[in-house]
Amino acid sequence: xxxxxxxxxxxxxxxxxxxxxxxxxxxxxxxxxxxxxxxxxxxxxxxxxxxxxxxxxxxxxxxxxxxxxxxxxxxxxxxxxxxxxxxxxxxxxxxxxxxxxxxxxxxxxxxxxxx
Numbered sequence: 001x002x003x004x005x006x007x008x009x010x011x012x013x014x015x016x017x018x019x020x021x022x023x024x025x026x027x028x029x030x031x032x033x034x035x036x037x038x039x040x041x042x043x044x045x046x047x048x049x050x051x052x053x054x055x056x057x058x059x060x061x062x063x064x065x066x067x068x069x070x071x072x073x074x075x076x077x078x079x080x081x082x083x084x085x086x087x088x089x090x091x092x093x094x095x096x097x098x099x100x101x102x103x104x105x106x107x108x109x110x111x112x113x114x115x
Contacts, residue, residue, distance in 0.1 A: 001025075002104045004095045009109030012085055016113070020080040022095030022106055032099060034071060034078040038091035038111075045094070049080060063089075085113045 008020040020036065033052045039045040049059045049069040057069050068081040078095065090113050095106040 002097070002099065004097065004104055004106035006093065006095050006106040006109040009093060009111045011112045011114065013115050014086060014113055016085050017081070017083045018085065018111060020082070020093055020095075020109060020111075022078045022080075024076045024078075024095075024097070032097050034069075035096045036069060036078075036080045037094045037096055038089075039094070039108075040088075040091040043091075048093070051078065082111070085111075087113045089113050 003025045005023045006020060008018060010018060012018055022034070031053050033050055035050040036048045037045050038048050047060060048063055049057065049067055051057050051069045051071050055071070059067060066082065066084045069078065070081070071078045080093070082089065090111060092108040092110050094108045097104050
């Protein structure tokens with residue numbers, strides 16, 4: 001059973017920074033693409049960023065230049081560094097991976113950007 005556990009959310013002022021972490025179980029981590037999604041109240045869940053096993057990254061346009069996804073294979077952990085945060089970044093952020101036909105999600109961590 002794959003488990004994903006996020007941490008690092010919180011309340012931050014506009015322009016501030018946060019780093020989210022997602023720890024995973026087992027040795028599967030190194031061979032699968034990992035992603036971060038977010039869901040704001042009343043909106044659909046959207047893909048924020050992905051990173052492949054080889055380290056290739058992809059971002060939604062709204063976070064390009066502000067967010068950075070990275071992974072530490074030795075620690076089975078993926079990170080999302082979020083800089084220059086805006087109120088519209090407020091959402092629950094979820095870690096995700098897909099293995100075969102199965103999607104795995106973490107429990108989510110709340111990020112609130114407000115003055």
